[in-house]
Amino acid sequence: MGTETSGAPGKPAAKRQFRIWRGDAEGGDLQDYMVEVNEGEVVLDVIHRLQATDAPDLACRWNCKAGKCGSCSMEINGMPKLGCMTRMSTFEENETITVTPLRTFPVIRDLVTDVSFNYEKARETPAFAPPTDLAPGDYRMQQVDVERSQEFRKCIECFLCQTVCHVIRDHDENKQAFSGPRYFIRAAELDMHPLDARTDRKDYAQTEQGLGFCNITKCCTEVCPEHIKITDNGIIPMKERVVDRRYDPLVWLGSKIFRRGQVPQTSVTSEHSPGAVRSSAAGGGVHSHAGGSHDAQAEVQAQQGVNWHREVPHPTAPAVDASGKLPLTELTFDRAAAPSPFGDDVTFPLPPEHLNFAHPTQDERNH
Template identity: 80%
Template sequence: MGGKRQFRVWRGDEQGGQLEDYQVEVNEGEVVLDVIHRLQATEAPDLACRWNCKAGKCGSCSMEINGMPRLGCMTRMSTFEETETVTITPLRTFPIIRDLVTDVSFNYEKARETPAFAPPTDVPPGDYRMQQVDVERSQEFRKCIECFLCQNTCHVVRDHEDNKGAFSGPRYFIRATELDMHPLDTKSDRKEYAQAAQGLGYCNITKCCTEVCPEHIKITDNAIIPMKERVVDRRYDPIVRLGSKIFRRGQNDASGSGKRQDETLSTVHSHAGASHDAHAEAEAERGVNWHRQVPQPQAPATDARGRLAISEFTFDRAAAPSPFGDDVKFPLPADTLNYAHPDQQQPPARQD
């Protein structure tokens, strides 16, 4: 497979640019990033390209290769025909800095707006306990290397610049889903926040984000669609809404709160950026709202036969099963675990 191959590389900056043709030596087993490095060492020493690990784990070398968002270090030259011209361009969705380097600060701004993990306030950090099934539920989403290829290919931000302010994108939908599935996260309104502040409703599940993910995360099927279903189940299910009105009629007035559920949902912005509450903004900067009341686990939404439980009609939010079971006390006894917190009391030293 050795020999010279034809390449077209975009050169320019925010003022404009063009595709330039190069002929570069290609050896067997090389990837596109190898070719870019050889090009920098020979014909184009001023070619700008962002990269770091060259192992498909840092997400730095994101680019578009023949129009497809890919990682330069994970795209082998053997996938192209020897007579084929390989066109390399920067990510189209984000502003160009120079050549193949783009300004992806949009994604970091959205990361800051996303409410962080909110641990239980009454459990010391060393005493957090999770069952393996709960670890596995969200483990897939933690494989994300933040290459932002999913953000780049999402047409909601790619084709409509005006949507960027109100749309977080697929990368932060899987983050919201991961935290919503976390049994120790005490923030109970992540679904409502995803709908109200992250723009979940803009997504029309074309699955283009899943197609380009180098970590093969099923972004659409395992994160976005389940999150949409949870929002719709609570907001628009006529049976649930009717049952809530029948069984909970007069309870709000009797408690003296005088507030409707819709009014409480309107305060969802106070848990992250874009809020008008100075104290909430300060808490969002710290990442955790320590003043939140920890919700109690609720009964599962369906019984063993798959039927809707009566608690689903009477509770004002979607129910969820306790991740620890009804017969397990939390936290688990430390003597049955391999992990011990550094602050845990140590056994007395043996005296000779």
């Protein structure tokens, strides 16, 4: 943990000027530190030395310290970088080094930001759909066919591309509609996967991920620590594939005449991918929850009318103790009474799409 104060053989340690952003969501500012730096060190080493000496509560994420996990993303002299991959030797001797948290995401404390935006977008991206006719062990793929997808699977999810992308960095309001470069290459990876069974990835990228927001200014490629050609090999091919389907006049004409090739807007959440592995307990699970969804799109859909095809969640029995009663230990419980009879995960009011209420005049409107 950056404790080797006795430096390398050769150059003696020198003091260097650092400015590090300290604070949280309520506010904060850049604070100056003078830190000892040895030859061959990276910025993360210096942060660790600070933790061990001047600032034991300086918050910073890190794991592998080898550029493989993508945890120590931060902005160094204004550029998003991995702390463990930024060598001190790349700076001038007397240069002040400014370290700030990722600007695009809400700050938690000091250099740690709330990157849950990325995980939410990851959950919305439809997963790999295995071919239905192949058993495990029977998959045959050629190296040349998997290479393109393999490039994208190098991604270490450091989210530097996400934080540098001006679409959400400078326009927070686009976060709803725009998934970001990381998830464009995920879509590209699956679309180029030789055995993926879904065919709607291009439409998904365009309609749900907001591929059109990208104006290919290539900053994602510039900051990628894995040197993935995000724009040239991922985003632009996806844009071209979208053109194949949506902006090719012949295809467009054909789809108008034969009414084909149109994918419903809600394909992602409502359509069941044919090959998805199903759990044995699906449907009949004991713990099924009418959990509160914060899916804005579903809400919009719910505004438009009742979703009659929605599967009504099974009511949930709360956990009971050995005597078959609800555990009532108010001292440690997080609320002032027994667990909710509707299940712990249900929050009220229920999201609109979970209500089976039909407006009296709705049928007339539909006719």
